[in-house]
Amino acid sequence: xxxxxxxxxxxxxxxxxxxxxxxxxxxxxxxxxxxxxxxxxxxxxxxxxxxxxxxxxxxxxxxxxxxxxxxxxxxxxxxxxxxxxxxxxxxxxxxxxxxxxxxxxxxxxxxxxxxxxxxxxxxxxxxxxxxxxxxxxxxxxxxxxxxxxx
Amino acid sequence: xxxxxxxxxxxxxxxxxxxxxxxxxxxxxxxxxxxxxxxxxxxxxxxxxxxxxxxxxxxxxxxxxxxxxxxxxxxxxxxxxxxxxxxxxxxxxxxxxxxxxxxxxxxxxxxxxxxxxxxxxxxxxxxxxxxxxxxxxxxxxxxxxxxxxxxxxxxxxxxxxxxxxxxxxxxxxxxxxxxxxxxxxxxxxxxxxxxxxxxxxxxxxxxxxxxxxxxxxxxxxxxxxxxxxxxxxxxxxxxxxxxxxxxxxxxxxxxxxxxxxxxxxxxxxxxxxxxxxxxxxxxxxxxxxxxxxxxxxxxxxxxxxxxxxxxxxxxxxxxxxxxxxxxxxxxxxxxxxxxxxxxxx
Numbered sequence: 001x002x003x004x005x006x007x008x009x010x011x012x013x014x015x016x017x018x019x020x021x022x023x024x025x026x027x028x029x030x031x032x033x034x035x036x037x038x039x040x041x042x043x044x045x046x047x048x049x050x051x052x053x054x055x056x057x058x059x060x061x062x063x064x065x066x067x068x069x070x071x072x073x074x075x076x077x078x079x080x081x082x083x084x085x086x087x088x089x090x091x092x093x094x095x096x097x098x099x100x101x102x103x104x105x106x107x108x109x110x111x112x113x114x115x116x117x118x119x120x121x122x123x124x125x126x127x128x129x130x131x132x133x134x135x136x137x138x139x140x141x142x143x144x145x146x147x148x149x150x
Numbered sequence: 151x152x153x154x155x156x157x158x159x160x161x162x163x164x165x166x167x168x169x170x171x172x173x174x175x176x177x178x179x180x181x182x183x184x185x186x187x188x189x190x191x192x193x194x195x196x197x198x199x200x201x202x203x204x205x206x207x208x209x210x211x212x213x214x215x216x217x218x219x220x221x222x223x224x225x226x227x228x229x230x231x232x233x234x235x236x237x238x239x240x241x242x243x244x245x246x247x248x249x250x251x252x253x254x255x256x257x258x259x260x261x262x263x264x265x266x267x268x269x270x271x272x273x274x275x276x277x278x279x280x281x282x283x284x285x286x287x288x289x290x291x292x293x294x295x296x297x298x299x300x301x302x303x304x305x306x307x308x309x310x311x312x313x314x315x316x317x318x319x320x321x322x323x324x325x326x327x328x329x330x331x332x333x334x335x336x337x338x339x340x341x342x343x344x345x346x347x348x349x350x351x352x353x354x355x356x357x358x359x360x361x362x363x364x365x366x367x368x369x370x371x372x373x374x375x376x377x378x379x380x381x382x383x384x385x386x387x388x389x390x391x392x393x394x395x396x397x398x399x400x401x402x403x404x405x406x407x408x409x410x411x412x413x414x415x416x417x418x419x420x421x422x423x424x425x426x427x428x429x430x431x432x433x434x435x436x437x438x439x440x441x442x443x444x445x446x447x448x449x450x451x452x453x454x455x456x457x458x459x460x461x462x463x464x465x466x467x468x469x470x471x472x473x474x475x476x477x478x479x480x481x482x483x484x485x486x487x488x489x490x491x492x493x494x495x
Contacts, residue, residue: 031183035461
C-alpha cells in the first residue's frame with residue numbers, strides 16, 4: 001500500500017506545477033495542466049475526509065430518521081426501518097459508503113419533502129423537522145468545501 | 151502547428167475557398183483555453199493581400215452544456231445586427247465533411263481578454279457599468295423584431311419560469327451521480343413560491359457573466375460571447391445569473407468582481423427601462439443556483455462516465471457544485487447567516 005497517499009498526490013501537483021507546466025507547448029496545454037493540478041488537489045482533499053464525512057453524515061441522518069419515524073407515513077416508516085436495520089453495515093470501502101449514502105440521502109430528500117408539505121395540526125413539529133434537516137444540510141455543504149485557488 | 155491544427159487549417163481552407171469562390175489559406179491554429187461548451191480555435195485566413203483573424207467553434211464530442219449550434223448562431227447574429235457588442239458571425243456549417251464535425255466561424259475581436267483574472271483594476275467600474283448596461287439593452291430588445299421567434303420557442307409568460315425549473319430539475323435528476331438534497335430542496339422551494347410573470351419577454355443570453363465578454367486593455371467591452379444557452383424568457387433570469395455570488399465568490403460584496411450589486415442593478419434598470427421586483431428577483435436568484443447545479447452536475451456526469459476527459463469538466467462538477475450548494479444554503483436555510491445579502495434589499 002502507498003504509505004502516504006495524500007502527500008503523494010501533493011507531490012504530483014507540485015511536479016506538474018513547477019516542472020511540466022512551464023514547458024507546456026501553448027496556452028491551451030498550460031491551462032489544461034493548471035486545471036489538472038487543481039483537480040488533483042481536490043482529489044487529495046476528498047481522499048483525506050471521504051470516509052469520515054460519509055460515516056458521520058450517515059449517523060446524523062439516522063438520528064433524524066429515528067426522531068421522526070413514528071410521525072412519518074407508513075411508506076416512509078418502512079424505508080426508515082430498512083435504513084436503520086442496516087445501520088451496522090460498517091464496510092468503509094468507498095463504493096460501499098457511496099451506495100449506502102445514496103439510499104439514506106434519497107430517503108432524507110423524501111422525508112424533507114414530506115415535512116414541507118405536511119403543515120397541518122402538527123405544523124410546529126414539521127417546522128422543527130424542516131429546521132433540523134436544514135441544519136444537517138448546512139453541515140453537508142460545509143463538509144464538501146474545497147480549498148482551491150480559483 | 152500540431153497535427154490537429156494542421157488538419158483543421160486544411161479543412162477550413164477548402165471550406166473558405168468554396169464559400170468565397172477564391173483561394174483562401176487558413177494558418178496559425180491555436181486552441182483557446184476555457185471554452186468548455188465548444189472546442190474553440192483561433193486561425194488567420196488569408197487571400198491575396200488580405201488577412202483576417204477568425205474564431206472557429208467546433209461541436210464537441212461532449213461539453214458542459216448540450217446546445218443547438220444553429221440557435222447559438224442565430225442569437226449572436228440577432229445581437230450583432232441590433233448593435234450589441236458581439237463577434238460578427240460569418241458562417242454556420244452543419245456538414246461534418248470539412249473538419250470532421252459541424253462548426254461556426256466568427257470574426258476575431260483582436261487585442262482583448264475575457265479572463266476575470268485579467269480585469270484591469272483601474273477599469274472595474276467602467277467595465278461594470280458597461281456590462282450591466284449592455285445586459286439592460288439586451289433585455290430591452292424585442293425578440294419578435296429580431297426574428298428570433300423562428301428559431302426559439304416563444305414561452306407562455308405565465309409559465310416560462312416553471313418551464314425553466316422543470317427543465318433544470320430534469321437535468322439534475324437525469325445526470326446526477328448521487329442524490330442532491332440541497333438542490334432538491336431548492337427546486338421544491340421554487341415550485342412553492344412561483345414568481346410573478348415577466349414584465350416583458352426578452353432575449354435571454356443564458357450565461358451572462360464575467361468571463362463571457364471580451365474587454366480591451368482600456369476597459370471597453372468589445373464582444374459578448376457564449377450565447378449557446380440563449381432563449382426567450384424573463385429578463386430577470388439573466389440579471390440574477392449575472393449577479394450570482396458564484397462569479398465573485400471570494401468578494402461577495404462585488405457583482406462579478408466588478409461593482410457593488412446595487413450599482414449593477416441601477417445600470418441594468420436604466421438601460422432596460424424595467425424595474426427589479428424584489429420578490430421576483432429573489433426567486434430568480436435561487437433559480438440561478440439551481441440552474442448552475444444542473445450545469446455542474448451535467449459536466450461531472452460527462453467526466454465520470456468517460457464521455458470527456460477535460461479536467462475543467464470535473465472541476466466544474468466538483469468545485470462549482472460545492473460553492474453553489476453553499477450559496478443555496480445561505481439563501482434558504484432558516485439558520486443562514488446571509489453572507490450573500492440580497493442586492494435589492
